[in-house]
Amino acid sequence: MNYTKRFDGRKFDELRPIEAKAGVIKKADGSAYFRIGKTTAYAAVYGPRELYPKFMQDPKQGLLRCNYNMMPFSGAGERVRPGPSRRSKEISMITERALRPVLDLKDFPNAVVDVFIELTETDAGSRCAGICAASIALADAGIIMKDMVVAYSVGKVGDQVVVDLDGDEEHFDHNSSVDIPLAFIPSTGEITLLQMDGRISPADLRKCLAMAKEQAPAVLQVLQKALKDKYTME
Amino acid sequence: MANTQLKEHISNALKKGYRLDGRKMDEFRPITLKVDCIRTAEGSARVQCGETELIVGVKLALEKPFPDTPDEGILMVGAELLPLSNPAFESGPPSIESIETARVIDRGIRESHAIDTRALCIEKGQKVWTINVDVCPLNHDGNLIDLGGFAAIAALKSAKFPIVKDGVVDYKEHESKALPLVECPIPITVIKIGENLLIDPTEDEESVLDARLTITFLENGDVCSMQKGGDEPITTEDFDKILELAGKASQELRKKLR
Numbered sequence: 001m002n003y004t005k006r007f008d009g010r011k012f013d014e015l016r017p018i019e020a021k022a023g024v025i026k027k028a029d030g031s032a033y034f035r036i037g038k039t040t041a042y043a044a045v046y047g048p049r050e051l052y053p054k055f056m057q058d059p060k061q062g063l064l065r066c067n068y069n070m071m072p073f074s075g076a077g078e079r080v081r082p083g084p085s086r087r088s089k090e091i092s093m094i095t096e097r098a099l100r101p102v103l104d105l106k107d108f109p110n111a112v113v114d115v116f117i118e119l120t121e122t123d124a125g126s127r128c129a130g131i132c133a134a135s136i137a138l139a140d141a142g143i144i145m146k147d148m149v150v151a152y153s154v155g156k157v158g159d160q161v162v163v164d165l166d167g168d169e170e171h172f173d174h175n176s177s178v179d180i181p182l183a184f185i186p187s188t189g190e191i192t193l194l195q196m197d198g199r200i201s202p203a204d205l206r207k208c209l210a211m212a213k214e215q216a217p218a219v220l221q222v223l224q225k226a227l228k229d230k231y232t233m234e
Numbered sequence: 235m236a237n238t239q240l241k242e243h244i245s246n247a248l249k250k251g252y253r254l255d256g257r258k259m260d261e262f263r264p265i266t267l268k269v270d271c272i273r274t275a276e277g278s279a280r281v282q283c284g285e286t287e288l289i290v291g292v293k294l295a296l297e298k299p300f301p302d303t304p305d306e307g308i309l310m311v312g313a314e315l316l317p318l319s320n321p322a323f324e325s326g327p328p329s330i331e332s333i334e335t336a337r338v339i340d341r342g343i344r345e346s347h348a349i350d351t352r353a354l355c356i357e358k359g360q361k362v363w364t365i366n367v368d369v370c371p372l373n374h375d376g377n378l379i380d381l382g383g384f385a386a387i388a389a390l391k392s393a394k395f396p397i398v399k400d401g402v403v404d405y406k407e408h409e410s411k412a413l414p415l416v417e418c419p420i421p422i423t424v425i426k427i428g429e430n431l432l433i434d435p436t437e438d439e440e441s442v443l444d445a446r447l448t449i450t451f452l453e454n455g456d457v458c459s460m461q462k463g464g465d466e467p468i469t470t471e472d473f474d475k476i477l478e479l480a481g482k483a484s485q486e487l488r489k490k491l492r
Contacts, residue, residue, distance in 0.1 A: 042318065079295060
C-alpha cells in the first residue's frame with residue numbers, strides 16, 4: 001500500500017514534538033516527565049537504597065530495577081487493568097537492559113536503584129518515551145552515567161520508511177506496518193534496545209536503522225536541556 | 235527521623251499553635267485543579283495541593299450488569315499507591331492503605347447516589363455502562379483520600395460518553411452528553427495529634443497521627459459516609475469538633491469545583 005503523506009503532516013524522518021522536564025516528582029531522588037506527541041511518561045528514581053529480598057543483593061555492584069506501568073486510563077481503547085501484565089513485565093525488563101550499559105553501579109554493592117515509569121496517556125512509542133524519561137531521571141538522581149540513553153521507534157508504514165510511528169500509523173495496515181523500537185547511546189552509536197514486529201526486507205531494515213541513528217543528537221539535546229533547565233534555575 | 239522524634243517535633247509546634255509548614259489547623263494547602271488533562275480518558279482531573287499531586291481518570295465500558303441489579307450501571311473506584319509517588323510505596327499487590335483509600339472514596343460517591351446508575355442502563359440484564367474511576371498519585375505528600383475524592387468528582391463532572399457504533403464502543407469519539415451526576419460528595423479527613431485536630435495533613439503529620447476521621451459531605455451539608463482510622467480512640471467531644479471542622483472545610487473545597 002502507498003503511504004505518500006503522513007497523517008499528521010510530518011516529514012518521513014521527523015519525530016513528533018518532544019517536551020521534557022526534570023525534577024517533577026519531589027519525593028523521588030530523581031524524576032522526569034517526557035512527552036512525545038500524545039504519549040506522556042513520568043519516571044521516578046529511588047536509590048541507591050538497600051535491596052530486599054536479601055538474596056537478590058549483589059556484593060559486587062548495585063542492581064538496576066525498572067518498572068513500567070500504564071495508568072488504567074492511559075490506553076487509547078479500553079481501561080488497562082492495574083497491576084503487572086506479561087507485556088508490562090517484558091517492557092520493564094528490556095528497559096533495564098536499555099539503560100544498564102550506561103550506568104556504573106560498582107560503588108553501590110548490595111543496593112538497588114529503582115526506576116518507576118508511569119504512562120499517563122499513550123499513542124504508540126510508550127516504552128521508548130519511558131526510557132527517555134528514565135534516562136533524565138537517573139541523571140537527575142545523580143547516578144553516575146557515561147552517557148544518556150535516547151529511545152524512539154522507526155519502521156514502515158505501507159511502503160514508506162518512517163521515524164517515530166504514531167498510533168494511527170501503527171494501525172495503518174496490519175500486513176505491512178513495521179515497528180522497531182530502538183535505544184541508542186548517542187556518544188558511541190551503540191544500540192541498547194532493539195525490537196521489531198512486522199515484516200521487512202534486509203535492505204529496508206538497514207534504511208530504518210540509518211534513519212534512526214540520525215535522530216539521536218536531536219533527542220539527546222532535549223534530554224540534556226531538561227536537566228540544564230532544572231539546575232540553572234536552582 | 236525516627237517517628238517518636240518527629241511526633242515530638244510536630245506536637246511541640248502544635249502546642250505553640252502552629253504546624254511545621256506554618257499553616258493554621260483548619261487551613262488547606264494551596265490547591266489547583268485542572269480538568270480534561272488526559273486525552274485517553276473519558277474524564278479526568280489533576281489536582282495539586284502543596285506537594286501532593288495526583289491524577290484521576292474516568293474510563294467507561296459497556297458490560298453485563300450484576301444479576302441483582304440488572305437495570306443499573308456499575309461504578310468502581312480504584313486507587314493505587316504508585317511506588318513512583320513515594321519512597322515508602324512498593325510494587326506488588328495493592329496494599330491495605332490503597333484499598334482503604336479506594337473504598338472510602340468509592341463509598342462517598344456510591345452512598346451519595348451521585349451517579350444515577352439507572353440512567354446507565356442500555357438493555358436490562360444485558361448491557362450497562364461501567365464507570366471506572368482510578369486515582370493515581372504522582373507525588374504523595376499526604377491527604378490522598380480528600381484530594382482523590384475531590385479529583386474523582388471533578389473528573390466525573392468532566393466525563394463524556396464515548397460513541398457507540400453497532401454496539402461497540404469507539405473510544406476515539408465522544409458525545410457531548412455528560413454522565414448522570416446528580417450529587418457532589420466531598421470527603422474531608424480530620425486528624426488528631428495529641429489534643430489537636432487538623433485538616434489536610436502532610437505525609438509527616440499523617441505518619442504520627444493518633445486518630446483520623448473521614449466524613450463525606452453532600453451539597454446541603456448532609457453526611458453520606460464516614461471512616462475512622464488510627465490506633466487511638468476519639469471522644470464524642472472530639473467528634474462534634476471534627477464534624478464542624480470538616481463541614482466547613484468541605485464547603486471551602488466545594489467552591490473550587492465552581
